[in-house]
Structure formats: structure tokens, C-alpha cells
Amino acid sequence: MEAKVSQSLQLSTWIDSEKIVRNPSGPLLFLRRCKGQQRLHMLVSCNLQSRKAATWRRPIALKVSCSSKNIPASLLESESFPETFDEATILKNKSEEIEPYLSAQCIYIVGMMGSGKTTIGRILSEALGYSFFDSDKLIELAVGGTTVTEIFNLYGESFFRDNETEVLHKLSSMHRLVVSTGGGAVIRPINWKYMQKGISVWLDVPLEALAQRIAAVGTGSRPLLHHKSGDAYAKAFKCLSTLLEERGEAYANANARVSLENIAAKLGYKDNLANGKYNRKKG
Numbered sequence: 001m002e003a004k005v006s007q008s009l010q011l012s013t014w015i016d017s018e019k020i021v022r023n024p025s026g027p028l029l030f031l032r033r034c035k036g037q038q039r040l041h042m043l044v045s046c047n048l049q050s051r052k053a054a055t056w057r058r059p060i061a062l063k064v065s066c067s068s069k070n071i072p073a074s075l076l077e078s079e080s081f082p083e084t085f086d087e088a089t090i091l092k093n094k095s096e097e098i099e100p101y102l103s104a105q106c107i108y109i110v111g112m113m114g115s116g117k118t119t120i121g122r123i124l125s126e127a128l129g130y131s132f133f134d135s136d137k138l139i140e141l142a143v144g145g146t147t148v149t150e151i152f153n154l155y156g157e158s159f160f161r162d163n164e165t166e167v168l169h170k171l172s173s174m175h176r177l178v179v180s181t182g183g184g185a186v187i188r189p190i191n192w193k194y195m196q197k198g199i200s201v202w203l204d205v206p207l208e209a210l211a212q213r214i215a216a217v218g219t220g221s222r223p224l225l226h227h228k229s230g231d232a233y234a235k236a237f238k239c240l241s242t243l244l245e246e247r248g249e250a251y252a253n254a255n256a257r258v259s260l261e262n263i264a265a266k267l268g269y270k271d272n273l274a275n276g277k278y279n280r281k282k283g
């Protein structure tokens, strides 16, 4: 079943200053010093507005179309862009602009199940000319093509976690990768030791939206959500809240946090999470 989604890709985030360019030009990275913080506040924005073009200064939402069948998401033309605006080209240009400052460090995307790590990770890797890896898929390969669900059922979670750590260990010696990590990769401190070789980005998405996305595709491939009874949304919501309570602090170890809620608020969207969509405020 194909799931069409629409999301702003503007990312408002914190990034450790030592991890990334101090003065990049262009809208992919906006620098802003914040009082009392030894960090730079950067607006990482995929809308890539030009600083020179006044008409582009306001945030512009991009639409992302993706499918539940692992088909790479494609960027579609935004309603708010000038008609001639080719955001794919601009995304590419801006990525090329910042890419040297990343010093070939890997980017690790962390976040709860359904937060969009794979969807965003593919787009990011393509834009940066990096390779993309999904750590769950690498674990499946390492265990002879067994699915994550089968690994949990046959060998248990701790076996899965050991393999996850081993995969992250191997990746940590590599460069120019965007890695979509498993939702639980953050719980083991040793995994952070590996991920800290690169830049980690936490996709922080409200529980309601996560549960809605997961309910839309089912919990079959997500063993930690699969065993509870009830309707798909309620089941996903309940399990995800427990997991988030346990893991919230661990996700916060990431170098950067991308909060969908904050982004929606900044863009003037009122979150209407009951249906998983963000609606623009009227008036």
C-alpha cells in the first residue's frame, strides 16, 4: 500500500559547533549565536532560500512523496516556490556547498520508529552524494537475510542489539555515509561511542504522528509494537509512549534535534495530530 506523505523539510535544530562548519554561507545552515550556549543555533533547512532574494526569505515548505515499499522519496514542487524554482537543483547546490565542511563525517539519523529516518536519510544522502545505509537492513543481512521480526522471535532482543552494536561499530570506521539507525540504537552507550565518530541527528516527531504513520502501514515489521491487542493506532501509541519515556534522554544525546512540532509552529501550522497532518492556521 503506497503512502503519500507531505512534510515540510525545514529543520530547526541544534548542532554542536565543533561538529560542523562555523560560517557556512547559504540557507542550508543558518548560524545564530545563542546567549549562554557554547553551541551554534542553526536552522538546517531543505528549503534553501537565497539570502539575497528577498522573496525567498520566508520559510517554504517542500513536499515529500514516498512509498511504504522502500522506494526513495522524491521531492516535488512546492506550492510556495516561485514557478521557476527548481528546488532539487538548489538542494543539490547547497548540499555541495556544505559538503566540504562535513569533512566526510557520517551522519547518523536517530529517532523513534516511524520518525522518518529512512525517508529523510535517503533524501539527505542523495543530496550530499553520500551512501545511504539502514542499520536494520544491515543487521538482517548479517543474520543471513532474516527479518528484524524473525530475529526478535527466534533469538530475542538482546541478540538483535548485539548485532546492532556490531553494525554500528563497522560503520563507524567508514566515511560519507548517511545511516538510518534502528529506533532503539540510542539505548546502548557503546552505540553512542560509535555514532559520535560522526554527526547524529534526532528526528523528534510527536507520538500521535508516529502512531498514525505506523498504524497506516501496520506493526508487522516492528516487533516491539506487535504483541499488544487493540486497534493499530491505539496499540502503536501505547507502546511508543512507553518506549519514548524510556528513551527520551538517550535521543537527546544527538548533536542535532529536529523537532517536527517546533517546525510546524514556526511555519504557522497548527498541528492537527488526530489525523497526523499539520494544517495551516486560518487567518
Ligand SMILES: Nc1ncnc2c1ncn2[C@@H]1O[C@H](COP(=O)(O)OP(=O)(O)OP(=O)(O)O)[C@@H](O)[C@H]1O
Binding pocket: 003, 005, 006, 007, 066, 067, 068, 111, 112, 113, 114, 115, 116, 117, 118, 119, 120, 180, 181, 182, 183, 213, 214, 217, 222
Ligand atoms: N513526514 C512524514 N509524514 C508522514 N508520513 C511519513 C513521513 N515520513 C515518513 N513517513 C511514513 O512513515 C513510515 C515510516 O517512515 P520511515 O520508514 O522513513 O521511518 P523510520 O524512522 O525509518 O522507521 P523505522 O525506524 O521504524 O524503520 C513510512 O510509512 C513513511 O512513508
Ligand SMILES: O=C(O)C1=C[C@@H](O)[C@@H](O)[C@H](O)C1
Binding pocket: 112, 113, 136, 148, 181, 182, 183, 184, 185, 221, 222, 223, 224
Ligand atoms: O525502536 C526499536 O527498538 C526498534 C526499531 C526498529 O528500527 C528496529 O530496529 C527494531 O524493530 C527495534
